[in-house]
Amino acid sequence: MPDVGSVDIELELIQWLQAKVGPSVVVRDEVDNSLLDDLPTIQVQRLPAGGDDGFRLDRALVDVDVYHSTRAAAIALAGQVRGWLLRELPGAVTENAVFGRVTSTPPPAVRPYENTALRRVGATYQIYSHPVS
Template identity: 40%
Template sequence: MAEPVDVELILTTWLRGRFPDVRSCTELPARVETVLPVVQVATVGGPAARFGSRPRIDVDVFAADYGSARSLALRVRDELLALRGPVEPGAVVKWTRIDSDPSRRPYENPALRRVGLTVTIALHPAAY
């Protein structure tokens, strides 16, 4: 039986390949304001089945100012829309849908700004 896919690992790995100067993570580093820009991904739901899943993912972009955060969020959105086919480690993406376009999201640290989007990704293990 195929192992379930770790969509957070897949997306952080994939984002690092597309945006090598941006830190991609699932948990924000301590003192995040010192390592900007940062893209954080987190699964927030979605159906899963034995041979595939359609997880919903929140993608949050953190930058020093709103314009930089929004610009990077739009670039990430565009790249995600083109995400298809085999991805590492060990999955195949069938499609990506934007559920919520980039928008301001509050954050308590006044040294940075946060812009987020929500996507659904249909994928399955590469070996099934």
């Protein structure tokens, strides 16, 4: 664990979301050529933005994209993820992280994707966290 920069927000969110959605949904940081075989998939990626206070508090901007076979299914799952992140993640504690304020502006929206056999819906979240100890 680095002294500054707090927690591995991608790893923590992947594990936290995987526990929420269960084994029927794949949660990961990168998509690959087998994406069509792994629907639905939630992709979690920290953006090169945000910052920290130089001590322990991290403000991460994180893209969360949902890939599904239909637009309606992708929108529904993205809405469910948004609800969990905004209502249940603040105050949550994992083995490595304590989560604080979470915001999303705007809410999830359809995002283009080059493969027309699937649909992508995503949002960017601002998530505050710090290490447990």
